[in-house]
Amino acid sequence: MYSFDFEKPSTVADAVAALGAEDAQALGGGQTLIPTLKQRLAAPSKLVSLSGIAEMQGVCVEDDGSLSIGGATTHATVAREAAATYPALAALAGQIGDPAVRNRGTIGGSVANNDPAACYPAGVLGSAATIVTNTRQIAADAFFEGMFTTALEEGEIITSIRFPVPQVASYQKFLQPASRFALVGVYLARFADGVRVTVTGASEDGVFRWSEAEEALNKEFRPDALMDLRINPANMIADLHGSKAYRAHLVSVMTKRAVEACM
Amino acid sequence: MKITMTVNGKAVSGDVEGRTLLSGFLREHLSLTGTHVGCDTAQCGACLVHVNGEAVKSCNMLAAEADGADVGTIEGQANADGSLNAIQQAFQDHHGLQCGFCTPGMVMSAAALLKENPRPTEAEIRKYLEGNLCRCTGYHNIVKAIMAASGQDVSSIAAE
Ligand SMILES: Cc1cc2nc3c(=O)[nH]c(=O)nc-3n(C[C@H](O)[C@H](O)[C@H](O)COP(=O)(O)OP(=O)(O)OC[C@H]3O[C@@H](n4cnc5c(N)ncnc54)[C@H](O)[C@@H]3O)c2cc1C
Ligand code: FES
Ligand code: FES
Numbered sequence: 001m002y003s004f005d006f007e008k009p010s011t012v013a014d015a016v017a018a019l020g021a022e023d024a025q026a027l028g029g030g031q032t033l034i035p036t037l038k039q040r041l042a043a044p045s046k047l048v049s050l051s052g053i054a055e056m057q058g059v060c061v062e063d064d065g066s067l068s069i070g071g072a073t074t075h076a077t078v079a080r081e082a083a084a085t086y087p088a089l090a091a092l093a094g095q096i097g098d099p100a101v102r103n104r105g106t107i108g109g110s111v112a113n114n115d116p117a118a119c120y121p122a123g124v125l126g127s128a129a130t131i132v133t134n135t136r137q138i139a140a141d142a143f144f145e146g147m148f149t150t151a152l153e154e155g156e157i158i159t160s161i162r163f164p165v166p167q168v169a170s171y172q173k174f175l176q177p178a179s180r181f182a183l184v185g186v187y188l189a190r191f192a193d194g195v196r197v198t199v200t201g202a203s204e205d206g207v208f209r210w211s212e213a214e215e216a217l218n219k220e221f222r223p224d225a226l227m228d229l230r231i232n233p234a235n236m237i238a239d240l241h242g243s244k245a246y247r248a249h250l251v252s253v254m255t256k257r258a259v260e261a262c263m
Numbered sequence: 264m265k266i267t268m269t270v271n272g273k274a275v276s277g278d279v280e281g282r283t284l285l286s287g288f289l290r291e292h293l294s295l296t297g298t299h300v301g302c303d304t305a306q307c308g309a310c311l312v313h314v315n316g317e318a319v320k321s322c323n324m325l326a327a328e329a330d331g332a333d334v335g336t337i338e339g340q341a342n343a344d345g346s347l348n349a350i351q352q353a354f355q356d357h358h359g360l361q362c363g364f365c366t367p368g369m370v371m372s373a374a375a376l377l378k379e380n381p382r383p384t385e386a387e388i389r390k391y392l393e394g395n396l397c398r399c400t401g402y403h404n405i406v407k408a409i410m411a412a413s414g415q416d417v418s419s420i421a422a423e
Binding site for chain 2 (some may be wrong): 001002003004005006008027030031034035037038046047049051076097098099100101103104180
């Protein structure tokens with residue numbers, strides 16, 4: 001790692017101020033950023049830890065029934081504390097990496113990073129969640145802009161994420177056992193006004209909604225409704241773990257499993 | 264920057280850089296070399312320690328982030344009289360190690376698991392150890408040792 005300064009503010013306002021310094025960068029759980037720094041792929045002048053900010057911690061249910069999760073809340077905390085209100089999202093958090101990674105990694109860091117194989121982006125987009133930052137609120141549909149790219153501005157902090165709670169939902173992760181990320185993951189959420197199907201791990205453009213599957217399931221909510229649907233493999237990721245065609249096939253299989261889990 | 268923390272019940276302090284890792288602080292500043300660095304990329308779990316009671320890969324946490332924390336390492340696992348604790352003894356009794364490189368991380372992971380879940384099933388143990396890699400044992404005897412340490416019958420567990 002290149003050398004950097006370290007600061008640990010206790011309020012969002014102080015963190016925003018500290019991030020105003022040239023080349024300063026936010027530090028969530030460090031589970032992605034520290035390995036990146038070790039490879040010298042980034043050279044921040046200063047890391048601003050978000051882990052000491054009480055207002056960015058924890059899970060709570062809002063008056064309208066939605067679930068609000070602080071941006072610095074760890075995966076382990078979400079797995080534990082969201083289980084009663086939003087079990088599918090808690091289950092997603094409980095499948096990230098391994099216990100030690102879940103004790104450090106945070107929802108804000110995962111969503112800000114938008115790794116094309118990460119789990120949370122599928123849950124956030126699939127739930128039509130709202131990303132709340134220190135300056136504004138961003139709908140999930142407008143937030144994820146492609147692999148490792150989001151609508152966040154320089155120095156903008158995700159302070160919380162608000163999830164409407166669907167009637168039923170399921171996250172189906174096909175594990176890439178070496179990285180522990182998703183080779184392909186599908187998140188399905190059924191709301192009173194329709195179904196959302198999101199896919200992670202598969203596309204060169206990062207997380208996306210599979211609108212054909214949503215339409216088919218809105219007509220008929222059964223696994224068989226997907227029978228004739230195929231996703232175009234052209235934009236899929238190809239690597240040593242799976243070809244484009246393999247990933248495209250997995251998208252169908254995991255979506256069917258998600259429907260079955262919701263029946 | 265000066266940091267202070269409790270390690271295995273003792274107050275310690277040191278002067279570190281922003282980039283000093285917790286694993287480096289334990290090994291190089293405090294000479295607690297029981298915490299092993301295997302991969303240095305958060306994959307293998309050899310560096311696993313407890314921070315405020317929670318399992319953490321110390322190669323993937325800055326020492327400065329542990330300022331003020333209560334840290335537990337393998338050196339703090341033995342009983343007060345120096346004898347092996349129940350988990351360590353079970354690893355010895357059930358041949359839960361060969362070269363021993365992964366063992367500090369395995370024992371610390373097992374301790375964190377048993378605190379959360381005092382009588383885990385075999386499947387729960389295997390699942391919990393997903394972030395701890397062992398290149399020698401093939402895991403069966405590690406799982407067996409942890410089952411035994413939790414006071415459960417291990418006669419039905421596969422493969423010696
Ligand atoms: C062994 C291993 C296995 C893993 N397996 C999985 C998996 O199965 N699924 C999965 O989804 N992920 C997985 N991860 C990644 C893990 O979930 C990370 O925790 C996550 O991607 C990044 O979160 P973090 O809090 O650690 O962020 P950091 O690493 O600290 O930061 C990541 C990026 O986000 C920025 N950032 C951090 N917090 C905020 C915030 N609140 N607002 C704005 N920007 C912020 C940082 O500046 C940085 O650019 C794994 C990681 C490891 C090491
Ligand atoms: S050395 Fe930390 S996980 Fe391998
Ligand atoms: S005993 Fe050698 S790596 Fe586990």
